[in-house]
Structures are given as C-alpha cells and as structure tokens.
Amino acid sequence: MTYRNLSACVADLERHKHLVRIDAEVDANLEIAAIQRRAYRAGAPAMLFTRVKGCRFPMLANLFGTMARTKFIFRDTLRAVEGIFRLKLDPFDAFRHPLRYTGVPRALWSMLPKSVSDGPVLRHRCAISDLPRLISWPMDGGGYVTLPQVYTESPDAPGPMQSNIGMYRVQLDGPDYEKDREVGLHYQIHRGIGYHHAQALRRGEPLKVNIFVGGPPAMTPAAVMPLPEGLAEILFAGAMAGFRIPMVRQSHRTGGLPILAEADFCISGTIAPYQKPEGPFGDHLGYYSLAHDFPVLRVDAVHHRPDAIWPFTTVGRPPQEDTVFGDFIHQLTAALVPQVFAGVREIHAVDAAGVHPLLLAIGSERYVPYAGERQPQELITCGMALLGSTQTSLSKYVLIMAHEDAPSMSTHDFPGFFTHMLERTDFTRDLHFVTRTTIDTLDYTGISLNQGSKLVWAAAGPRKRQLADTLPGDLPLDARSEDGGLAAAGGSFGDPRLFGRGIVVLRGPKHTARRDEHDPAMHALAARLAHAQGLDGLPLFVVVDDPAFTAANWENFLWVVFTRSDPATDMYGAGEFTHCKHWGCTGPLVIDARLKSFHAPALETDPDVERRVDALAAPGGPLHGYL
Incomplete structure (x- = not known):
C-alpha cells in the first residue's frame, strides 16, 4: 500500500495493530519525549497522542521505531527501490533476472515530482506559537522541530531537479527570536542547503525556504538520505512513495517556492541577513550542542491541512529512533559502496559512537600484490576517499582493514574488528592524521566549532603481536615523588x-x-x-x-x-x-577519552518527568503494556 499523506499511513498502521491512540493528556515539555524514548527501547507500536497539553494538534511518536514497521510502511515500493540500486550497480542484471525488476519502470516514473495547482496543506493557516512546543531535554533552549523536511531550490537553477531536502534542526521559539516571526535554522557543515545559501548570497538575493512537517512518509527517509550533490531528494522520495510527489506550483500563495501538497504543515519564509543564537539542544552524540549563531528564517506563513498530525522523534545518545533510519538506509545502499568508493568493500558508520565520530571500513590491498609482505597502501587511498566525499567525509576516526587478511570479517563484529586491527597495526607507520580540518558541527572535541582533526588508521599484513587477555600486576600508572607521594x-x-x-x-x-x-x-x-x-x-x-x-x-x-x-x-x-x-x-x-573542560555536558533526564512516565506506564495507566 502507498500512503499519499500521513493520515492514510496512521489509519493503515492502526488497522494492522502497528499504532495505538493515547487519549490521556500528555505534556510536550519533556514528558512526551521521555515516553517516545521508552517506546523506542521497548519496541512499542507507533503512538498517536490525541490530547497534547496546550496544543490543538495531535502528535505522532515512534513511527519509524522498528525496522519491521519501517519496512511495512514501504512494503509495496521497497523491492522496486532496491531494484533501482541494483541496476545502478549492474545494469545487465535486468536481462538475466527480469522478474526482479517488474516494479522499476513505475518507480522511475514516480521519481518525477508532479506540479499541481492546490493541495490540502493550504486549507488553513496558523501561527508558529500554535505548533507543538516539543522540549526533549531539560537544558533545551526552546521548542524545536525534530522531523522537518527543509526544502530549498538552487538560485542558479530553480526547479525541483536542483532542489535539496534536508533534516535540519528548526528552533521555534526562544528569548532571542521574535515571536511568530522568526525561527532558528540550524544547518550544519556539509549540508546541501549551504550550497543554495551561498548561491543566493553571491547573487545578492534572499533564499526562500519551505519547511514541511508530515506528508507522505517517504519524505522523511528522503530528507536524511546521503545522496550525492546534485541528485534531488525529492526524486528518491517519489520512488519510495510509489507515486509522483505532488508539489503546489509557485504562486503568491506559496511564497514563491513550491509546497508539498500533502504535507501536514508548511512553514514558509526567507533566510534573514543576520544570525542569532540557536540552542542549546540535546543531540544524537549524547550531549548538548551549545548555543551558537546560526541563520534565522523570517516567517511569512504557516499552513496546515485540516487533519494535521505533528510527527516527532527525540535525539540523544544512541540507539534512538534515528538508528533505524541509519540501518534502513545502510541496507538500501550497502551494495553501492564499492561503486562509490573504489576499493572499499564495506563501511559501517557506528551508531553507538554517534555515527560520524567512528567509521569502520574494509577495503582491498592490491597495489603491490607481488610484495613479500602486505602493508597499507591502497587502504590509505581508500581511507582518504572516504574522507573526501558524501557523508563519510564527516567521519573523525576511519579504521580500515584489508579484506585479503580476513575475508569473513564484518565491520559489525566489534570485538573481531578491533582485535584484527590491534594485532596488525604498526604504530610507527599506520596512523595518518589530517589536522585543522572541518569536522561535524555537533562534535565538541575539536579545537573550535566545525574544526578539529581526523585519523585514517589502516592495518594490513600478518599479525605483529599476540594480544594479552590478562593485565600485568605492576603497571606504572602514577609518577612518584621521592617521599612516595604522587608527583x-x-x-x-x-x-x-x-x-x-x-x-x-x-x-x-x-x-x-x-x-x-x-x-x-x-x-x-x-x-x-x-x-x-x-x-x-x-x-x-x-x-x-x-x-x-x-x-x-x-x-x-x-x-x-x-x-x-x-x-x-x-x-x-x-x-x-x-x-x-x-x-x-x-x-x-x-x-x-575523558570529558574535557570545554566539552558540552552529557544528556541527563529529569527525575520528576521520569516518575510521571512511570505512573503512566504502571498497571491501570494509559501506557501500561507498551513501555
């Protein structure tokens, strides 16, 4: 089944027992986020909260909380999308196995967005202050949108084919923002919107932005899909949705930029010629990202459909719901890795380490097959390629081993992978640093915001040491002064x-x-x-x-x-x-690996909120049996 909007998806999930309605009143300030995190950990159904304190819109949690539910949502299109990726890898496979690709022509047609004159999203208008004010962590700087689809088009080449859809944090309120007129737009380094913003600044033009919330479920994975620059996410969304994504064409009603016709909400505006402090907010590394100056969106209008639902998630130390996004995308694209990165056979951006901080990789070492002893050479080229394009360029530590040394090794086998690396690394030779370079905006370990270092740690060849499984009794850990005290x-x-x-x-x-x-x-x-x-x-x-x-x-x-x-x-x-x-x-x-004096604080929950959620989940409570 394909879902043209979020309401259709919610209704179908409810029919198939993948969603429950929660009619008890819940608070968007900390409480609903605490519920969502527990629901994810428990593998609970999606949850539609119909009574949100102080807000007239229902909120939807845990929509993509399990891989099984995610695949159920895209059950009618997943095979065709996988077929598109397979054909990119091997175009002639369609001749060998034509039955595998029966849905591909329709999926390719669905990739083209459809221009329409009107849509349900334009039926009603509201103010920013009418939207759910989700606060996920106690130190969060305001309410923010956790599942936005931020849509921009290239000022140099307007139109959907050069558009970008990204999932960038959108702060709805705070002491520095003009109520209902400004929202914060936290787009991090190496994001497609940045290229559009740079074009607009060069042209001396304002950059129009539409922020969609809800709509066809396919829009959410599209917004986080690590597509190459120049390949529009809306094309991928159409293939995943199974139909051409309807976009209300540009007019005075849309503010000069197309609007997703079936979106639940759309915030339209223009990036201001100034920045304001955004944050702090809990992030997916498990710490707060602190307040920094980021672009501001001057709001022109907020539209919503009659049956609007506000989907949300929370981010924090992995695993969280966005872990499922990562696994889902990895399964779709894993076969393409050797084509995108020559010599690389497998990669794993480690969710437990916050994704970007650690990338494990397996590559080939074929540069000098006649050498008496294999050592990292092609692997270094592979590691630098991983740091040079797509989202892997944000990786901080790249640990890469040679497939030839252990053909059955997997990057998901942490004990085996680290054992292999430590047995074979020559520490006088195999560590390759890139210093004073760009790093993930959310990573506070570097020398400044967006700046730090990276490491390619490569290992190849025979074992160089036998790893110990016991500690010696006399490790010289502390220096001692002459009188026996600590120096x-x-x-x-x-x-x-x-x-x-x-x-x-x-x-x-x-x-x-x-x-x-x-x-x-x-x-x-x-x-x-x-x-x-x-x-x-x-x-x-x-x-x-x-x-x-x-x-x-x-x-x-x-x-x-x-x-x-x-x-x-x-x-x-x-x-x-x-x-x-x-x-x-x-x-x-x-x-x-100590917490440094300049690091952002780690995320901690509010004990009073956790006790309230305990009560909701207790026998007789509305969440009993789900959390």
Missing part, C-alpha cells in the same frame, strides 16, 4: 581494567587543560609506559573518567572513546616521535 606532573591514574583483548581502560585525573592543548599528565603516562616491561600484548590504553562504565560493554566503550576524543589532540604514545611530519609511537597507543 604533580604525573597526575593520578588508576583502576585499570582489561576491555577485550589488548585494550586497557583506566581512570585518569580530572581534565583541566585548555582547548587545543596537550595534557602534560598524559605525556607523563605515555613516557612511563614506554619504559614498562610486558606490554607487547597491550597495544591500546584508554584513559577515561569512569572505567567501570566504559568497560561494561562495547556500546559504552565506543561511545566514550570516540565521542570524547580528538585524534590529533588526544592521542599519545609510548615512545612517540615525529619524523618529517609523520607521527607514530613504538609502544602502546594512549587515547585520552
């Missing part, structure tokens, strides 16, 4: 724990260094490890604030290590050296 320069390190084979997690002193500075205590620790005996099987030491938490499981380890460290600033090494601007070390590698 000030050495700091206080302790509570070492073995996490996996070859990985030591230990507690470090509270971080006090300034941004863009090495910590002398970490250099001192690395120096002590350089003189220690019996560490050949322990090539990686990680310094954290809470070793018990970090070492509890792989999810905690990946989150702490890769969301709290910048490669160039926070990597140290026993026997470290710099030779002709290449950094390496002869002994264990040491990563400082």
